[in-house]
Amino acid sequence: MQLDYTHVLNHPRELVWKTVLDPEVMSRMIPGIEKFEEVAPDQYSVVAMLGVPTVKGVYSGKVEIFDRKEPSSYRLRGEGRGAPGWAKGEVLMTLTVVEGGTQINAKARADIGGTIAGVGQRMMEGVGKAMAREFFTSLDRELQGKKHKVGAFRFSIRVFFSMLRNAVRRLFRGRATGEMT
DSSP: EEEEEEESSSOOOHHHHOOOOOHHHHHSTTEEEEEEEEEEEEEEEEEEEEETTTTTEEEEEEEEEHHHHHHTEEEEEEEEEETTEEEEEEEEEEEETTTTEEEEEEEEEEESGGGGGOOHHHHHHHHHHHHHHHHHHHHHHHHTTTTOOOHHHHHHHHHHHHHHHHHHHHHHHHHHHHHOO
């Protein structure tokens, strides 16, 4: 799965850089994180409760930050395993100064296996995009001084209804196209 997501924040790049690399903040911003504990410089032990209503589980794994080019980019690599399967991936985070703030681009690649792979690539792509949106919304709140933990349950419900809404839109768009031909 590949994902490219861009978000603009109305805050200076140095503040955004500092915030996105703070382990305490990251533990609040990443959906479903139960534990985010530093085990060595830029290496973390992670426990996350993730999933959508059809496939949920607890995953244990590790996250590593590397290839830092302060304050413009860094890479994040992670992997996790749980009863529903496994996931591993890497994301390149690029911070660019734009008028009024900072643009962050996240280019991610992830591989999944086990039961979670069986739910289909389209669904996993939707979950990935939802996680990116949730992360950047949480980052924006953090930068405004509003500390808020992203809970797994509420996130899963939002993802489920977002995917349901998109499926209904595709269904009606398909019918409208079919009726016109």
